[in-house]
Amino acid sequence: MSRPNVGIFGLTGCAGDQLVILNCEDRFLHIIAALNIRDFAMASSDNDSACDLDLAIVEGAVLSRRDEEQLERIRARSRILVAIGTCAVWGGIAAMDGDTDRSQLVRDIYGECGEQFDTTPARALHEIVGVDLNISGCPIEEEEFLSGISNLLNGDLPIAPTTPVCAECKMREYNCLLTERVDMCLGPLTLGGCNARCPGLSIGCVGCRGPVDDANLESVTALFMENGFGREDIARKLRTFAGLRVVAHTLSEDES
Numbered sequence: 001m002s003r004p005n006v007g008i009f010g011l012t013g014c015a016g017d018q019l020v021i022l023n024c025e026d027r028f029l030h031i032i033a034a035l036n037i038r039d040f041a042m043a044s045s046d047n048d049s050a051c052d053l054d055l056a057i058v059e060g061a062v063l064s065r066r067d068e069e070q071l072e073r074i075r076a077r078s079r080i081l082v083a084i085g086t087c088a089v090w091g092g093i094a095a096m097d098g099d100t101d102r103s104q105l106v107r108d109i110y111g112e113c114g115e116q117f118d119t120t121p122a123r124a125l126h127e128i129v130g131v132d133l134n135i136s137g138c139p140i141e142e143e144e145f146l147s148g149i150s151n152l153l154n155g156d157l158p159i160a161p162t163t164p165v166c167a168e169c170k171m172r173e174y175n176c177l178l179t180e181r182v183d184m185c186l187g188p189l190t191l192g193g194c195n196a197r198c199p200g201l202s203i204g205c206v207g208c209r210g211p212v213d214d215a216n217l218e219s220v221t222a223l224f225m226e227n228g229f230g231r232e233d234i235a236r237k238l239r240t241f242a243g244l245r246v247v248a249h250t251l252s253e254d255e256s
């Protein structure tokens with residue numbers, strides 16, 4: 001079987017997901033052996049920025065017209081497009097204040113010279129182009145990435161996690177921070193796949209993998225309030241990684 005042509009790209013973000021790929025270390029050599037990596041600016045200075053791609057892997061959110069144009073070019077040359085990381089899947093931290101007036105935000109930070117910057121509200125990839133597979137996480141989990149790519153290479157669609165962080169936390173028999181320590185842990189609302197990394201270190205989940213389907217937002221926010229947290233604090237925490245921003249917005253509106 002010929003090796004598929006692959007491109008790995010970063011839009012606006014911290015490049016942490018691309019770093020996870022490079023940090024696969026010995027297994028990265030197997031990836032290179034299985035893939036024909038043609039365009040990966042973070043790892044190589046010898047890139048083909050025009051060839052057709054079987055697989056495009058894209059990290060980062062769309063925060064400018066330049067990002068948007070780059071993403072459209074990537075989509076046009078790729079058979080399969082995979083969004084990696086919470087910025088690409090949900091808009092990420094940059095989208096936490098997506099409802100704020102952008103030009104005011106730019107003026108507040110950069111003053112009048114901010115007007116010249118090419119900047120747009122943060123958007124996830126699926127808001128601009130069709131995405132074939134989302135792999136969430138801030139950053140992505142190495143195992144989930146490797147198994148996802150292996151599945152795609154075998155012609156299968158990877159099976160994504162569907163249960164919340166709480167399920168993985170219970171499986172590992174960690175003490176519950178929400179009920180036992182009265183922390184504002186977002187585990188019940190957040191997509192699992194990280195093996196409850198933060199509760200395992202006695203730190204409440206901050207929702208970095210984005211929302212799980214069927215999250216019971218009403219019941220969890222009611223529990224937070226029973227535990228003494230205010231609506232504004234809950235709203236602020238929920239919108240940190242943007243995936244739960246809509247709920248956060250509703251809570252803020254209820255407050256006003």
Ligand code: SF4
Binds near residue numbers: 178205
């Ligand atoms: S500590 Fe957090 S993730 Fe674990 S069971 Fe409690 S609420 Fe869920």
Ligand code: SF4
Binds near residue numbers: 199
């Ligand atoms: S526990 Fe929550 S914040 Fe921590 S890695 Fe998992 S999803 Fe992210």
